[in-house]
Amino acid sequence: MSDRLFYPLAAILALALVALAAVWPQGLGARSPGPFGHTPVQQTAQAKAAMQRETQASEQRIKAAREAVADIQAQKLSPTK
Numbered sequence: 528m529s530d531r532l533f534y535p536l537a538a539i540l541a542l543a544l545v546a547l548a549a550v551w552p553q554g555l556g557a558r559s560p561g562p563f564g565h566t567p568v569q570q571t572a573q574a575k576a577a578m579q580r581e582t583q584a585s586e587q588r589i590k591a592a593r594e595a596v597a598d599i600q601a602q603k604l605s606p607t608k
Contacts, residue, residue, distance in 0.1 A: 568574055 595596070
C-alpha cells in the first residue's frame with residue numbers, strides 16, 4: 528500500500544476512533560453526552576435502594592458477629608456454672 532494512501536487513511540481512522548470514544552456510553556461511570564448516554568445502573572433509584580439494603584444487612588451481620596465474639600469472651604473470662 529502506498530504511503531500516500533496509508534497515512535491519510537490512518538489519520539482519518541484515528542480521528543474517527545477519538546470521536547467515537549467521546550460519545551460512546553461509558554458503562555457504569557459518568558454519563559456520556561446524549562443521545563448516546565444513559566443513566567448509569569448504579570445511579571438508578573432501584574440500584575441505590577438495593578445497595579442501601581445490602582449495606583444495612585452487612586452492618587447487622589457484623590454487629591451480630593461482634594456481639595457473639597464478645598459473649599464468648601465474657602463466658603470464658605467469667606463462666607457461670
